[in-house]
Amino acid sequence: MELKLCCNAAVHHQYSSEFRYPFIKKASSFSSGGHGDPAYDYIIVGGGTAGCPLAATLSQKFNVLLLERGGMPFGNANVSLLKNFHITLADTSSTSASQYFISTDGVLNSRARVLGGGTCINAGFYTRASTRFINKVGWDSELVNKSYPWIEKQIVYRPKVAPWQAVVRDSLLGVGVAPFNGFTYDHVYGTKFGGTIFDRFGRRHTAAELLAPADPQKLTVLVHATVQKVLFDTSGKRPKAAGVLFKDENGNQHQAFLSSSLKSEVILSCGAIGTPQMLLLSGVGPKAELEEMKISSVLDNKFVGQGMADNPMNAVFVPSKKPVKQSLIQTVGITKMGVYIEASSGFGESDDSIECHHGIISAEIGQLSTIPPEQRTPEAIQAYIRRKKDIPYEAFRGGFILEKIAYPISTGQLKLISTNAEDNPSVTFNYFKHPHDLQSCVDGIRMVIKMVQSEHFTNFTQFDKQTTDKILNMSASANVNLIPKHTNDTKSLEQFCKDTVLTIWHYHGGCHVGKVVDREHKVLGAHRLRIVDASVFDESPGTNPQATIMMMGRYMGLKILRDRLGKAAGV
Ligand SMILES: Cc1cc2nc3c(=O)[nH]c(=O)nc-3n(C[C@H](O)[C@H](O)[C@H](O)COP(=O)(O)OP(=O)(O)OC[C@H]3O[C@@H](n4cnc5c(N)ncnc54)[C@H](O)[C@@H]3O)c2cc1C
Known part of the structure; x- marks a missing residue:
């Protein structure tokens, strides 16, 4: 099924970079x-x-x-534009820079198909690996320390911190993910702002x-x-x-x-x-x-093809009474429990992008996923898109707090299902197969709930402190993947984690x-x-x-x- 949605790429400049890149x-x-x-x-x-x-x-x-x-x-x-982040992921046409695939786990996913690869479709957050990682893989640290700056001086920027990201920082510090390490590329415990490949005009490098x-x-x-x-x-x-x-x-x-x-x-x-x-x-x-x-x-x-892993991500949607400026990831909490906490907010600010499919973290994916696969015809999808234009803008106010499992133990495999190089292979990640991964998710979600319930967030969103049930229910009912939902999603954090698992595309x-x-x-x-x-x-x-x-x-x-x-x- 190929979906060419609104807001397509402006392709007219496609071959106009011949001076800088004559090769x-x-x-x-x-x-x-x-x-x-x-x-x-x-x-x-x-x-x-x-x-x-x-x-x-x-x-x-x-x-x-x-x-x-x-x-x-x-x-x-x-x-090229930050405001179109969700749109690229939603464009499932054969000319899209992102190739859509669904793992056998039922999680919607994307892979790059463009010169520049994942850096052309990703959320832009830039942060270095830990020294432990560099030592583990046996790389020469002198050469590593020479190689990171070569990238940074060409395409990495210090972000202008968005209000949502500042609230995330404050609430992370409030739940003990401390100290605040300021702006740094380094991987250090606590809360920090990282770099980005978007410049201050929201243009991607x-x-x-x-x-x-x-x-x-x-x-x-x-x-x-x-x-x-x-x-x-x-x-x-x-x-x-x-x-x-x-x-x-x-x-x-x-x-x-x-x-x-x-x-x-x-x-x-x-x-x-x-x-x-x-x-x-x-x-x-x-x-x-x-x-x-x-x-x-x-x-x-x-x-x-063995040992395929995808760090599970679970997201909690946080509504806001006042408008929220769009931001992709700028703040990260590096916890000591094997979980990273990050956030995104708002949606594309272009007039038409609000009418578009907003990619994986969107209620829309959920709507589509409630339709049995054989009924997800292009007509049904178009009808959904038309109906969506009637949804009031306010429905899109708010943001997400995400938790990513840092070191998933669960792995799966990749197998060919076709000999055509253009087709996706079959990929299985076995999210949460190992109980340790599930426990990490539960710990992370507990922390995220505390953040959402903190005064930092209630002051910002102008909503009263919400119950855990209500917070989880909003995210569970968005049906963000193709995994069948359970009635105890808001009672059991384990079930919530399993049923609302997403990819962070890592x-x-x-x-x-x-x-x-x-x-x-x-x-x-x-x-x-x-x-x-x-x-x-x-x-x-x-x-x-x-x-x-x-x-x-x-x-x-x-x-x-x-x-x-x-x-x-x-x-
Ligand atoms: C939506 C999204 C958001 C993300 N957000 C972030 C983020 O904020 N920060 C971050 O650090 N990471 C992020 N990531 C992850 C990061 O972008 C990827 O891990 C990284 O780009 C992968 O790099 P790679 O070189 O392994 O593969 P890729 O960059 O995907 O490169 C592979 C290239 O090979 C090409 N290719 C594949 N098969 C063939 C073939 N048969 N013939 C010719 N060419 C072929 C592809 O078209 C592609 O260009 C995100 C990823 C996605 C998808």
């Missing part, structure tokens, strides 16, 4: 098949959060081809802008280039990546190849859904599963270190194949991961340059 071209411009074809030192699949900084860095010394299935982010109003420092002579970026699979040379003992097969925007197929050097590499940066999917499509994964899909096995590895895993890749992210058992994206993590870094994923792109690029060239790398 970005449409996939159909690629010529393949001739003897004189260029061979690349690196072919990066996925121009996302990690792929863009990685490509720019490697191009300082090597010939790089970056292939991105989505289009340009520049000039796309849905991507994305990982695609990190391509600007690339060497234009050495980098080629193709948009609308959907990679179908990695091509291998299987004549040796171990399969060796040789290149990739991709389709352009007209559906024509092309092949791109690596140079003959043993050090040349195909690097997968397709994200935590795209990369395990790409390995499977390329014949790397559990042999029996591949056989079922009639894919010839290149390398048997039962761990590909899914990760599927290609864990030690199982699918080594510590340098090289695919075990293969030559010339590496992975640089969120699929290698068994824990989502920081309170929100984008800072560390962008940093990882830069870091891995610098590391490869240093490893290959030593001092001559000059980095």
Whole structure:
């Protein structure tokens, strides 16, 4: 079912950034098949959060081809403007920057499909990983500390704190999430304001802008280039990546190849859904599963697609009598109970956005989810959208307090259901399967309720202190996912957590270190194949991961340059 809703992207400027990014071209411009074809030192699949900084860095010394299935982010109003955050997620058309999927758990989710990846559709909050995380993954802290600022000086801003976010700070301090650490990128216990990739005009800056420092002579970026699979040379003992097969925007197929050097590499940066999917499509994964899909096995590895995790998020809606300015995440409470507390408020401020679908955190999703799937016809949805225009503006006043489980133990798996690279695979996260995750949610919701009941909030919203029942009921009745609801949702916090679980879109895993890749992210058992994206993590870094994923792109690029060239790398 494809839904093209109101407020579509302004696409007219799509190819107007040729001066700053002369190396970005449409996939159909690629010529393949001739003897004189260029061979690349690196072919990066996925121009996302990690792929863009990685490509720019490697191009300082090597010939790089970056292939991105989505289009340009520049000039796309849905991507570029904060006020349109919800609209991008709601656009389920095939040209949308966000590709909608529903995990088998019944939770609605999104993955990026645009140059810049998740940084083009996310809530923009920017905050670094803890030192514990950096030590755990074994990264060189000197290089890490050099890589974060490279991102920050190009696309990260200090937010102008919105009133809602200030109340969240005060109420977090009120419930003991202290001290207040002010504005900082660092991961420290207590309450803080973090950075943002939105500037003070509400314009988004994305990982695609990190391509600007690339060497234009050495980098080629193709948009609308959907990679179908990695091509291998299987004549040796171990399969060796040789290149990739991709389709352009007209559906024509092309092949791109690596140079003959043993050090040349195909690097997968397709994200935590795209990369395990790409390995499977390329014949790397559990042999029996591949056989079922009639894919010839290149390398048997039962761990590909395993260990998929998505930090559960539960949100409490807080209505307000007075209008609330739109804000995405600016404040975070880093608690000692394995829960992060964040908040968003208001809806898009453009005239038409109030009439639109507001994405995952919206009553509207709930309305749709009350319709049995087979009756969710385009006509039924359009009728709902028409009715929504009659809902008074006041109904949208308020905001959300969210709690995210920092380290979910529950994990699931990803499996192919089609051999078409454009289709979503089947993904299961098993939210709250482990009782520890459920307990963390209950503890977090208890804290959120105290915050909502505090004077900080009642003074701000001008509503009297509400009962726990009423607070929970408002969120439970919004039906934010496709999970059947229970009558005891407001009596049992466990049931509330299970029934109202959402995603905060920090899914990760599927290609864990030690199982699918080594510590340098090289695919075990293969030559010339590496992975640089969120699929290698068994824990989502920081309170929100984008800072560390962008940093990882830069870091891995610098590391490869240093490893290959030593001092001559000059980095
Ligand atoms: C709605 C939303 C809100 C979020 N909010 C925040 C936030 O506020 N702060 C924060 O820190 N994090 C946030 N996140 C999470 C963060 O954005 C992601 O974790 C991060 O962007 C993932 O980076 P990645 O490099 O692993 O994947 P991506 O950035 O998704 O990159 C993968 C790229 O690969 C491309 N690709 C996939 N398959 C193919 C193929 N076959 N051929 C060619 N290209 C392909 C995709 O189109 C995409 O561009 C949010 C995410 C979402 C979706």
